[in-house]
Amino acid sequence: MNEHYDSLETRAPAEREAQLLAALPAQVAHAQRATAAFAAILAGVDAAAVHSRAALARLPVTRKHELLDKQQASRGTDVFGGFSALVRGPAMPHIFASPGPIYEPDGGTRDYWRAGRALFAAGFRSGELVHNSFSYHMTPGTFIMESGAHAVGCTVFPAGTGQTEQQLQAIAELRPVGYLGTPSFLRILVEKAAETNSDITSLRRGLVGGEAFPPSLRDWFGERGLDVYQSYATADLGLIAYETTAREGLVVDEGVLVEIVRPGTGDPVAEGEVGEVVVTTLNPGYPLVRFGTGDLSAVLPGADRTGRTNTRIRGWLGRADQTTKIRGMFVHPGQVADITRRFPEIVKARLVVSGEMANDVMTLKVEATAAPQGLDARIAEAIRDVTKLRGDVQLLQPGALPNDGKVIEDARSYR
Secondary structure, three states: OOHHHHHHHHHHHHHHHHHHHHHHHHHHHHHHHHHHHHHHOOOOOOOHHHOHHHHHHHOOOOEEHHHHHHHHHEEEEEOEEEOOOOOOOOOOOOOEEOOOOOOOOOOOOOOOOOOHHHHHHOOOOOOEEEEEEOOOOOHHHHHHHHHHHHHHHOOOEEOOOOOHHHHHHHHHHHHEEEEEEHHHHHHHHHHHHHHHOOOOOOOOOEEOOOOOOOOOHHHHHOOOOOOEEEEEOOOOOOEEEOOOOOOOOOEOOOOOEEEOOOOOOOOEEEEEEEEEEEEEOOOOOOOOEEEEEEEEEEEEOOOOOOOOOOEOOOOOEEEOOEEEEOOOOOEEEHHHHHHOOOOEEEEEEEEEEEOOOOOOOOHHHHEOOHHHHHHHHHHHHHHHHHHHOEEEEEEOOOOOOOOOOOOOOOOOOOO
């Protein structure tokens, strides 16, 4: 049995990087030419010059709330806000809606969201029957997984959500080998099967997504004979990363270029530091360039023990949007970044909000390489200038702040 989905997974890292970067200028040019949104966002950018990660990092990050804003502003003319290069008809068999609502096009090509790679790594193989419990209502998640299952060669039972008893009956009678869906619903099925003495012993493996999947729940499934893996995908980008039998983080998909940036900015962080996942996809139908997912993660050192050589990330570590209301004013990570950029001595900063409700205390904790006299006072002045609020400053040695991606920490008491 083949151990890898294709030869792309075992490329030498330098070869992969060279091929991704070689494809980047054409994708940027295509986004500028084929979509009104990126024609505006990347106006004045020389696509041919975007052939390195450093050049890519100089392009603006487009975040989900900005995509939603553009969609809402153009509802009467273009529901996709100028981001889609696809047109309705055979090239766009579906339109989906995610909360917001944000509308996403389906490109209709085989394994459009590239999920087959994740299913294969989780052990799914051609000829197997898969029980798909993602929702078949409006959102694309179920079709992301279904198209991946078809790419691997599986047959899919479209179970959807709810109707637990009927789903257990279908599992008992159809005898599927694999499960696709959220981990929480799989647990419901397993517990209900035990309660009703339903036979679901045919299920041996699963690929889950859409929710956090802690090791404790993974082990709980393992104790009941289910080998369950996690995937990381979004409606906008498709598959971003996936778990393998090594169980050491998630391997980045071959069709995307992933960066980890400091929340509120587009600035890449050092390897291992927690930051926001920003993705550039090579999908020509929905050519998102530097799309901020809003998720926190970090790059893991080394390669996966299964022989897959792409970058590994730690998985989902929280949300990057840490906007907080302080004394009636919203403060967001981008403002903290604006403050730190004014001082070359600052390595890293975290804004901590403490105190009782209605009595907020704002302290900017700063890692600084040097502390010349008056630095704290000048930083405090910058805090007031940028946020319009008074704040204290605490100077720290480099490395003193936790590596958790937090730029704003809300430590207030709400009792």
